[in-house]
Amino acid sequence: MATFAAAMNATIHTPRLFLLGLLIASLSPFAFAQYPGWQQEVEYTMDITVDAPTHRYSGVMDVTYVNNSPDALERIPFHLFFNAFQPGSMMDVRSRNIADPDRRVGDRILGLPEDEQGWVTIGSARIGKTEVVFEANGTIGWLTLPKALAPGKKTKIHLEWDAQVPRQVRRSGWMNAQGVEFSMTQWYPKICEYDHHGWHTNPYIGREFHGVWGDFDVTIHMDAAYMIGGTGTLENPEECGHGYSDGPAPTEGMIDWHFVAEDVHDFAWAADPDFVHDVLEMEDGPTLHFIYQADTAYGAWKELPAITERAVRYYSEHVGAYPWPQYTVIEGGDGGMEYPMCTLVRGNRNLRSLVGVTAHELAHAWFQGMLATNESLHEWMDEGFTSWIESEFLAEEFNESVDAPHYWAYGGYLNLVRDGGEEPLSTHADHYVTNRAYGTGAYSKGEVLLNQLAAVIGADARNAGIKRYFDEWSFSHPGPMDFKRVMERESGLELDTYFQYMLNTTHHVDVAISSVRISADSTVIELERIGKLPLPVDLRITTADGQVMDHHIPQVVTQGHRPLAEGETLLAPWPWTHPTYTVALPASLPGCTIEIDPAGWTADADRKNNKVSFDSGVIQEWRAGANPAP
Numbered sequence: 001m002a003t004f005a006a007a008m009n010a011t012i013h014t015p016r017l018f019l020l021g022l023l024i025a026s027l028s029p030f031a032f033a034q035y036p037g038w039q040q041e042v043e044y045t046m047d048i049t050v051d052a053p054t055h056r057y058s059g060v061m062d063v064t065y066v067n068n069s070p071d072a073l074e075r076i077p078f079h080l081f082f083n084a085f086q087p088g089s090m091m092d093v094r095s096r097n098i099a100d101p102d103r104r105v106g107d108r109i110l111g112l113p114e115d116e117q118g119w120v121t122i123g124s125a126r127i128g129k130t131e132v133v134f135e136a137n138g139t140i141g142w143l144t145l146p147k148a149l150a151p152g153k154k155t156k157i158h159l160e161w162d163a164q165v166p167r168q169v170r171r172s173g174w175m176n177a178q179g180v181e182f183s184m185t186q187w188y189p190k191i192c193e194y195d196h197h198g199w200h201t202n203p204y205i206g207r208e209f210h211g212v213w214g215d216f217d218v219t220i221h222m223d224a225a226y227m228i229g230g231t232g233t234l235e236n237p238e239e240c241g242h243g244y245s246d247g248p249a250p251t252e253g254m255i256d257w258h259f260v261a262e263d264v265h266d267f268a269w270a271a272d273p274d275f276v277h278d279v280l281e282m283e284d285g286p287t288l289h290f291i292y293q294a295d296t297a298y299g300a301w302k303e304l305p306a307i308t309e310r311a312v313r314y315y316s317e318h319v320g321a322y323p324w325p326q327y328t329v330i331e332g333g334d335g336g337m338e339y340p341m342c343t344l345v346r347g348n349r350n351l352r353s354l355v356g357v358t359a360h361e362l363a364h365a366w367f368q369g370m371l372a373t374n375e376s377l378h379e380w381m382d383e384g385f386t387s388w389i390e391s392e393f394l395a396e397e398f399n400e401s402v403d404a405p406h407y408w409a410y411g412g413y414l415n416l417v418r419d420g421g422e423e424p425l426s427t428h429a430d431h432y433v434t435n436r437a438y439g440t441g442a443y444s445k446g447e448v449l450l451n452q453l454a455a456v457i458g459a460d461a462r463n464a465g466i467k468r469y470f471d472e473w474s475f476s477h478p479g480p481m482d483f484k485r486v487m488e489r490e491s492g493l494e495l496d497t498y499f500q501y502m503l504n505t506t507h508h509v510d511v512a513i514s515s516v517r518i519s520a521d522s523t524v525i526e527l528e529r530i531g532k533l534p535l536p537v538d539l540r541i542t543t544a545d546g547q548v549m550d551h552h553i554p555q556v557v558t559q560g561h562r563p564l565a566e567g568e569t570l571l572a573p574w575p576w577t578h579p580t581y582t583v584a585l586p587a588s589l590p591g592c593t594i595e596i597d598p599a600g601w602t603a604d605a606d607r608k609n610n611k612v613s614f615d616s617g618v619i620q621e622w623r624a625g626a627n628p629a630p
């Protein structure tokens with residue numbers, strides 16, 4: 001498709017919208033008062049009729065789209081995700097050509113017979129009574145407006161479509177590996193997001209999503225044999241039964257399932273005849289639903305509600321309050337995938353695994369559901385931050401790795417560094433050369449980035465900064481520099497260099513103790529920065545009689561330093577231009593032990609050169625490599 005050229009009209013910000021924005025900002029938890037001061041809005045009303053035996057459904061949708069941007073819009077693009085599940089699609093070809101294919105996909109799309117492929121066909125597109133052009137090309141379709149949608153104006157689009165649900169390959173589809181019949185995610189024509197960077201029309205390759213905030217009113221007509229769970233609250237529980245109300249579910253004909261969700265950027269659901277339903281009403285919190293196949297494994301699902309409640313409380317306390325009325329954990333899809341107010345997870349797992357995946361997907365409610373960065377562009381802000389808080393919660397919940405909850409993230413990231421397979425985190429999620437570089441980058445390095453930030457600004461400022469980030473940016477699609485600025489304001493430090501290196505380069509941390517000279521009246525330690533990424537250095541010297549002396553060496557580029565711990569000595573800052581740094585202590589310290597980063601905050605690629613111990617009573621000179629370590 002040709003690139004959309006918006007008629008630029010950058011100066012218009014109507015006073016009415018501006019005032020409305022201020023009013024919303026002051027009253028609503030869904031405020032967006034931050035730069036650029038506007039975002040698009042959408043309101044979907046959908047009527048869906050499912051023909052379960054053929055795995056097809058028809059949809060009718062009235063969608064109101066509000067153009068809060070300063071640009072006149074001539075066309076509006078939609079995602080048509082199901083079209084990815086056809087032989088020869090971009091997703092298919094990509095899956096067969098990447099060096100390390102996702103085994104869930106591989107060449108499965110190529111082998112789908114016609115009745116197992118996915119498609120969405122727009123039958124009618126209208127604005128008012130006027131039929132308009134809707135041109136689909138793979139997983140993106142463009143609707144041409146009869147006249148340009150001016151800044152501040154809204155339009156109501158009527159779409160009718162037919163769709164075939166693909167056999168479950170990746171995330172959505174019918175009949176997943178555990179027999180869940182319908183995993184309905186990325187399933188309807190969804191308007192692409194438009195922001196101050198323009199349209200975000202990523203063809204669907206397989207990962208990471210982005211959408212417009214809005215309200216969904218979705219009615220699904222489905223055979224009474226099925227039970228449905230999904231995004232939003234069910235408006236007619238009495239008619240549906242199945243644990244949504246005490247009444248029995250109808251056993252014949254069709255049930256109309258009416259769901260409503262406000263201030264979300266997507267809508268997902270799943271249906272199966274064998275679903276059972278547990279409900280936990282949180283005090284001062286959302287209602288939690290657990291929907292899974294009756295024969296699903298090991299009883300783990302019975303223990304899940306209480307732990308999920310603790311996770312909701314943990315994330316609410318450490319990030320920010322959960323704002324929606326419900327959250328639903330649904331068995332479906334493959335692995336786990338987050339959606340607003342719900343998740344689909346593979347169900348037959350032991351308790352530790354089920355809790356792990358649920359804790360991860362639930363944490364996405366904050367980072368993907370409420371903060372909702374463009375995760376195609378900034379996957380680390382979504383997957384990395386989600387993984388970080390998940391690790392913190394699981395360490396507490398299972399009382400395991402409490403000293404090093406991020407051990408696996410550091411290990412995975414550093415293995416990739418050592419293998420030379422790393423790609424910069426600024427890479428678009430779909431465009432990494434390998435799946436491993438994406439996965440390890442987005443999840444592990446993203447988790448490291450947030451954890452290691454404590455080495456620069458201190459853990460207290462980092463933790464307070466996470467809450468401040470949520471307060472200032474939830475429901476606003478923040479980007480990397482927005483996050484950086486929050487952390488700068490919270491710490492009072494300059495963080496350009498940290499983020500620049502961590503996001504746009506593959507440089508890593510490796511600081512070494514290169515020489516030590518212990519003489520009769522002094523101890524001189526030379527440090528060397530082997531890895532290019534410059535971080536502050538914590539240097540611990542433990543004397544022969546066990547006295548601990550901690551030193552902090554900030555980087556010049558932060559223009560300051562983190563708060564010092566009690567008894568910690570501040571040394572002169574280390575300029576990144578200088579490969580070495582000398583610490584000269586006016587005391588002879590024979591028998592001391594010297595260690596860099598004893599707390600393990602930094603992802604130092606070679607810890608073997610971080611520590612040296614000297615024999616008691618010996619005054620000596622030692623140089624790394626020149627003579628054997630003592």
Ligand SMILES: [Zn+2]
Pocket residue numbers: 360361364382383386
């Ligand atoms: Zn995730």
